[in-house]
Amino acid sequence: MQNPIIIALDFPNRQKTEQFLEHFGNKPLFVKVGMELFYREGLSMIYWLKERGYRVFLDLKLHDIPNTVHNAMKNLALAGADMVNVHASGGIKMMAAAKEGLYAGMQEKQKPLLIAVTQLTSTSEIVMREEMLVSQFTLEQAVVEYAKNAKNAGLDGVVSSVNETTLIKEVCGDSFLTVTPGIRLLGSSFHDQERVASPAAAARAKTDYIVIGRSITEAADPVSSYEQILNEWSGSFEISHR
Ligand SMILES: O=C(O)c1cc(=O)[nH]c(=O)n1[C@@H]1O[C@H](COP(=O)(O)O)[C@@H](O)[C@H]1O
Numbered sequence: 002m003q004n005p006i007i008i009a010l011d012f013p014n015r016q017k018t019e020q021f022l023e024h025f026g027n028k029p030l031f032v033k034v035g036m037e038l039f040y041r042e043g044l045s046m047i048y049w050l051k052e053r054g055y056r057v058f059l060d061l062k063l064h065d066i067p068n069t070v071h072n073a074m075k076n077l078a079l080a081g082a083d084m085v086n087v088h089a090s091g092g093i094k095m096m097a098a099a100k101e102g103l104y105a106g107m108q109e110k111q112k113p114l115l116i117a118v119t120q121l122t123s124t125s126e127i128v129m130r131e132e133m134l135v136s137q138f139t140l141e142q143a144v145v146e147y148a149k150n151a152k153n154a155g156l157d158g159v160v161s162s163v164n165e166t167t168l169i170k171e172v173c174g175d176s177f178l179t180v181t182p183g184i185r186l187l188g189s190s191f192h193d194q195e196r197v198a199s200p201a202a203a204a205r206a207k208t209d210y211i212v213i214g215r216s217i218t219e220a221a222d223p224v225s226s227y228e229q230i231l232n233e234w235s236g237s238f239e240i241s242h243r
Contacts, residue, residue: 005203005234006227007058007180009033009214015042015049024223031083033058033212047080056083058180058212062118064088067098074102082113084180086160089117089147096154114178117151118160119144122183125195140196141165148173158209162196166206175207182212186229189216200230201237 010032012018018038022030032055034046039061050057059082063070070087077085087099096117104112120129126140135143144165149172151159158178161169166179181203183194191197192215203211213230220226 004031004231005209005211006231007031007033007210007212008217008227009035009060009182009212011035011037011214011218013037013041015046018046021218021223025227029054029056031056031058031210033060034082035060036062044080047082051081058082058084058086059113060086062086062088063099064091065095067091067095070095071098071102074099075105078103078105078107078113081111084114084116086116086118089119089151089159093150093154096151096156100155114157116158116160116178116180117147117154117156119147119151119165120161122162122181122196123193128195141168145169145172148177152177160212163198163203163206163208163211164196166203166208170207178210179206179208180210180212181206181208182214184211184213184216184230186216186233200233204234204237 008030010018012021032050034057038046047057047059059077059080063073064087085103087096089096100115103115120140120143129140129143130136138146144161145168148159148169152173158180159169160180160182162183163181166181169179183197184200184203185191185197187199200211217223217226
């Protein structure tokens, strides 16, 4: 069983990030760099993490015209990240252009995973219908339609909430990756997230990766919070496979 945890390094700068990572010593972590840290520190942050052996998800959620995304991805390819993403709402043409730009001139073994965000885990069905004006689908249907588009564009998987994982796997196949943020231990604050699930529920849904930020980064003891999440995941995983 692989360790599914991706820690969201949502910190304002490199110094705070380094201080946080010191808690974990040499543990081989999978970490995520998003807009907050990247817009401050740029590619050098990714190089720093890769030199220290971390697996890195570069989460910039590209969404623009196909040509712009294609060329931006050519530059992001230089980061040497293990996973990058776009918004599925940019459409199939944009996602295909992202893939072409990202992989241009890359050897097979260097290619990062490319995934698409479906509906953000902070989005509720009401907001999707009334503010984004996607009213012909339920939220679950909209996520699955985006997942099908991502698959048709040749992407490796999607970001969604755990609520939609089972259906995505049914429609797109088990090998199509599901990456699921909005993970919370029972009884803890949802913050700005709407579609939330526990690590145990994520394991039962057989998601591939869980993305966790504040439950670990803001914990008084980040390592024990990390271990608690992993234990909850592993326990449920064994139960669900009995
Ligand atoms: O692409 C993402 O990583 C992402 C997609 C999504 O739908 N929801 C979502 O929360 N995320 C990211 O996952 C992380 C969740 O952080 P916490 O809510 O603190 O656990 C943040 O870094 C978000 O940017």
